[in-house]
Amino acid sequence: MKIRTGFGYDVHRLGEGYKLWLGGIEVPHIKGSIGHSDGDTLIHAICDALLGAANLRDIGFHFPDNDPSLKGIDSKILLKKTVDIIAQKGYTIGNIDSTICLQRPKIKDLIPQMQQVLASVMGIDIDDIAIKATTTEKLGFVGTEDGVAAYASVLIVKNIG
Known part of the structure; x- marks a missing residue:
């Protein structure tokens, strides 16, 4: 058995007039993520972690932000494609x-719903997805509510022989 780990990070600016998508669900808020896709920061961090763990570069390589066919795409589609790639x-x-x-x-009350959606998209058990939420105590771009960031660590497994 071969075991590998990966780490992902993503950040998006927040602005009025956009929807806030996190973990595959729409989060009610006056600001939303600004991005080429739907701007789901959590899903993008997970995609990067999965691709990195498999030594397959990053989300921008597979789904470039200058590809017009990806404009406004639901990040759950990108996540499903990423799972298929690995x-x-x-x-x-x-x-x-x-x-x-x-x-x-x-967002603490929304985490179980995010876990359910992500588990369904990836075809894994809900117990295999941990999502935590934190503020930055009003420091930096997150603290001033100008942006959102997400980190993800993954473990992937390949059966050999």
Whole structure:
């Protein structure tokens, strides 16, 4: 058995007139993520972690932000494609540990729904997806509510022989 780990990070500016998508669900808020896709920071961090663990570069390589066919795309589609990409190399997901950094709104009550959506998209058990949320105590771009950031650590497994 071959075990590999990966780490992902993503950040998006927040602005009025955009929807805030995190973990595959729309989060009610006056500001949303500004991005080429739907701007789901958590999903993008998970995609980067999975691709990195399989030594397959990053989300921008596979889904470039200058590709007009990806404009406004639902990030759940990118996540499903990412899972398929690592599966072509023989990998399955062991577990995911992630953190969303967002000053407002508070999202702790939405985490179970995010876990359910992500588990469904990736075809894994909900117990294999940890999502945590934190603020930055009003420091930096997250603290001033100008942006959102997410971190993800993953473990992938390949059965050999």
